[in-house]
Amino acid sequence: MSVPRAVDIIIPIYGAADELRDCIASVAAHTDLETHRVILVIDGPQELPSLPAWTILQNERRIGFAASVNRGIAESTRDVVLLNSDTIVTPRWIEKLIDAAYSHEDIGTVTPLSNNATLCSVPRAFEENLIPDIASFAERVERVSMRSYPRIPTGVGFCLYIRRALLDDIGLFDAKRFADGYGEENEFCLRALDRGWLHIADDATFIYHAGHRSFGNSRAERQRRARAKLPRRYTAMIAEFMKRDPLAEVRARIAAARMASAIRHPPSGLRIAHLVHGWPPFQHAGTELYAYWLVQRQRENHHVAVYTRGADPARGxxxxxxxxxxxxxxRIVTNHFTARDPLRRNAIRDRALERDFEKFLTGERPQLLHVHHLAGHTFSLAHVAKRLGIPIVMQIQDWWFVCARVNRFDRDGNRCDGPSPAKCARCVTLTRVPAMNGLMHALRRRAARAALATADVFIAGTNAIRDDYANVVPRSTPFHVIPYGVAIEPILWSGARFGRRFSRRSAAEAAAAPPDTSARRPIRFGYVGSNAPHKGLHIAVEAMRGIDPSDATLDIHRGFTEEEKPRVFAAMDVLLVPSIGLESFGLVAHEAMACGVPVIASAGNASEFFPPGDSAALRAIVRRVIETPSLIDEWSARLPEPKHVDAHAEEIEHVYRSVLR
Structure with missing residues (x-):
C-alpha cells in the first residue's frame, strides 16, 4: 500500500463570504501548498472576496454542492479532501488525515473531529459546540489522541478525505438525486460499505466548522428531503452507532484533558443547574451577567451546567x-420570539422545549435547579424539574411573572400601580386576535403563578421585589432577600481629577476642601444601558438640554465588554440612572459606586434622587453639581463599601444547603 505524498483539496464555494475568507486564510497557513493543490469550485455567479492564485473552476450557473464536488474530483487524479468553505483547518491537518487514511488498506474515507459534525462532533456528540479558542482545542485533541481511528458508518461532508482507489471503485457522488446539498456523502459512503470499504474518524485532527452558512432558512427542509431519499438501513446504522458510541473514549480523553487544566471539583461539591434567559458574551443585561458571575465562582467548587436562550440569526x-x-x-437554545403559536410566543407552553430541557436535566443529574429567569423559555420548564424531583431555587429578578412588560411600565409611558386582568389586557397585546387577548392574559397569569408554586425557596435582591410578590408567591415558601455583590475592580488613576474617588475621605474633609472647578470641567455625566423606554434615557437627554457642553456633558455607554467596564466608569464623574419603570436591584449603580462614582437616580441606591420622569428636577441637580463640583467629592466620601460577588456566592450557597437538608 503506497502512501501518497500529495493530495488535492477541493473547496466548493457558494455564499458565506466571511467564512470563506477565514477558511482560505487557515488553509494557506496550515497547508504545504508546494506539495498539495487547492481546487476552488465556484458554484455560479456570486460576489466573493479576492481569491488566491489557486486552481479555480467557475460554474456558469449554480449546479449544487454534489455536482461541484464531482467537477473538482474530475479535475484530480489524486486522493482528495472535500472541504467546506465555512471551515477552519488546524496545524498538520493534511499530514494527519493521510496517516489515518493509510493506517489500514480497507479505509476509504476519513473524517476529522469537529465542533459541528454530527457523529464526529466534540466535546458533545450530535451537537453543535461553540469553541472560543480553536487553536488550543485542536492542540488538546492531538495531544490526547491514541490514534485509535474509530470506525464510523458514514463520513461527514464538511471535511472528508477520500482515497482515489475508492473513487475508482464506486465512482462519484450522486448529484442527480442529492442536488440540494445534504445526504450525498451518506449515500456515497453506503455504496462504499457495500463494496467492503471502511470509514473512520481521525481522533488526532480537529477542524472547526461554522455550519449552515450557505443555505440559510432552507436547510431544515433540504435535510428532510435528503433523509427521505436514503435507504432505511441508514437510519438503523446511525441508531446502532449511537448505541455503541465508539467515540465515547475519544470524547472522554478530551474532557479529561480539559478538566486537568481547570479547577477540579471536590468530592463534597454540588451538582447545580442554572436556568437563565441569556449568556455573555451574547447578552450583557444585568440578570445574564449576574448568573455568569455566580457560575464562574461556583464552578471552582461544584459541577455547574447552564441552560439558556440564544438569538443567533443564522440559527433556526x-x-x-x-x-x-x-x-x-x-446549552444555548435559539428563540427569535417569532413563533406563531401564542402559547409559545408568550412563554406559556412549549412541548419541544420541555423535552429538550428534560433531556438536559436527565443528562446533568443536578441536585438543584437555580432559576434566574424564564423569559425566552417557558413557564412550564419549572414543572419539568419538579416532575424529575429536582429542588428549585427561584430567583426573582424583576416583575416579569406579574407584568408582561416586565417593569410595570404601561403603554402610555407611566409607571403602573399594579396588575389587574382588565388593565393588563388593555396595556399589552399578546395575540393578534383581539377577542382572545383577555384569555391569553388569563392563561399567562395562571402559568406564571403555577411556575412560582414549584419553587422550594425564593431569592430577591431587594425588599421591594419581595413586597411586590408577597401576594403572588405561596406564603409557606421561604423568601430570602440577599443584596447582590459586584465583580468589578476599579481602575486606580493618579491625578487630581480621579484621585478623589479612591481616597475615601470623610464627608467633612470633602466639604472643607477648596473647590477645584477647573479640573472638573466639563463634568462628565454618564449613562450605561439600553435605550428601552423604561430605562429613561430620554429623561437624561432632556435634562441636559440647554446645558453648556463646556460645563457638563452626557456620555452614553453601551456595547462594551466586561473587561472594558472599569474604564467606562473611570471615564465619568457621575452616573445617571433615570429609570421610569421599576428596577429590581440596579446592578449598574452598584458597580459605579464600587468604582467610586456617585449616582443620581430616580429610585434604588443613589447619592441623590429625583422624581421618576421629572427631567426638570434632574436638570436642577445637574446645575447644582456644575455650580458646586465639590458635591461629587462629598457623595464619593459617603459611598458604602460594596459587597463582592464572592461574598454573595457564599450567601447563595447557604440557601442551597438549606434546601438540600
Missing part, C-alpha cells in the same frame, strides 16, 4: 449549540 428556532465555558457546560 429551537436549534441548540453547546459551549464549554471554563468548565461549565452551557
Amino acid at each position: 428556532e429551537r436549534e441548540a449549540v453547546e459551549l464549554d465555558d471554563g468548565g461549565a457546560r452551557v
